[in-house]
Amino acid sequence: MFHLPYSGRRHVERIANAPALEFEGIVASYPGATTLALRGVSFALPAGVRAALVGPNGSGKSTLLKLVAGLLRPQSGTIRIHGQPVGACHHRVAYLPQRGEVDWRFPVTVERMVLAGRYVHLGWLRQPSRADRQRVHDVLAQLGLAELAPRQISQLSGGQQQRALLARALVQEAELLLLDEPLSAVDAASRAIIAAVLDALCHQGKTALVATHHLDRLDEEYDHIFALEDGAVESRGTGEQVNKRETAIEAMV
Numbered sequence: 001m002f003h004l005p006y007s008g009r010r011h012v013e014r015i016a017n018a019p020a021l022e023f024e025g026i027v028a029s030y031p032g033a034t035t036l037a038l039r040g041v042s043f044a045l046p047a048g049v050r051a052a053l054v055g056p057n058g059s060g061k062s063t064l065l066k067l068v069a070g071l072l073r074p075q076s077g078t079i080r081i082h083g084q085p086v087g088a089c090h091h092r093v094a095y096l097p098q099r100g101e102v103d104w105r106f107p108v109t110v111e112r113m114v115l116a117g118r119y120v121h122l123g124w125l126r127q128p129s130r131a132d133r134q135r136v137h138d139v140l141a142q143l144g145l146a147e148l149a150p151r152q153i154s155q156l157s158g159g160q161q162q163r164a165l166l167a168r169a170l171v172q173e174a175e176l177l178l179l180d181e182p183l184s185a186v187d188a189a190s191r192a193i194i195a196a197v198l199d200a201l202c203h204q205g206k207t208a209l210v211a212t213h214h215l216d217r218l219d220e221e222y223d224h225i226f227a228l229e230d231g232a233v234e235s236r237g238t239g240e241q242v243n244k245r246e247t248a249i250e251a252m253v
């Protein structure tokens with residue numbers, strides 16, 4: 001359940017001035033599937049931006065994030081993270097899966113689940129230090145989860161589960177965050193907390209790529225929008241540009 005993206009502990013320096021993320025002609029498919037999940041996706045994401053990945057169900061958003069997280073491999077094409085190949089530095093990328101992909105019945109406390117995010121720095125043999133526990137404590141407080149730390153994860157509400165997943169990604173102190181539907185089934189309070197955290201991350205120069213169905217506040221919450229459809233990027237730009245283009249296309253048909 002607490003699968004971490006990379007199993008090695010190598011650390012490779014980022015290449016100065018390279019985009020946070022680059023896709024070049026990414027083609028991906030699942031075993032036994034008759035259609036491609038991604039049909040040649042190319043785009044780049046500068047460092048320090050918040051980008052939304054939008055598109056209907058099945059358009060390839062999760063697949064794209066999983067490729068960057070190193071959980072799937074592309075059939076062809078290249079992905080670079082700060083100029084380096086996927087897996088070159090597992091510390092650099094934190095992945096927040098969809099809430100439904102986690103087994104919330106697993107008998108573990110919120111604190112222990114979030115601490116798992118520190119293991120990319122520890123390896124599996126070293127015990128977490130006082131500083132690791134302090135980091136977990138700080139992030140739980142930032143996300144309004146401090147009082148829930150000793151609770152079993154099965155006792156969390158949907159919004160609390162999303163915040164716990166975000167906490168686990170944050171304690172990793174990655175430079176690139178990949179968030180798969182972090183706002184699905186969250187209450188207004190959780191949504192506001194998550195938006196504030198993303199804002200703070202980008203002010204620290206970190207980059208976030210967020211797959212989302214929530215289209216109502218794209219302009220305010222994201223610097224770049226990439227719209228996927230049937231495994232290809234259909235439009236890109238700022239929220240305002242993408243909305244204008246979509247409206248213009250709708251008016252033409």
Ligand code: ADP
Nearest residue numbers: 030033037055056057058059060061062063064
């Ligand atoms: P989205 O996140 O936009 O809903 P996905 O990346 O989950 O899209 O899916 C892209 C395509 O890949 C869809 O056609 C979907 O049916 C297919 N797909 C996704 N996961 C699997 C899987 N585990 N096995 C087979 N096909 C899959």
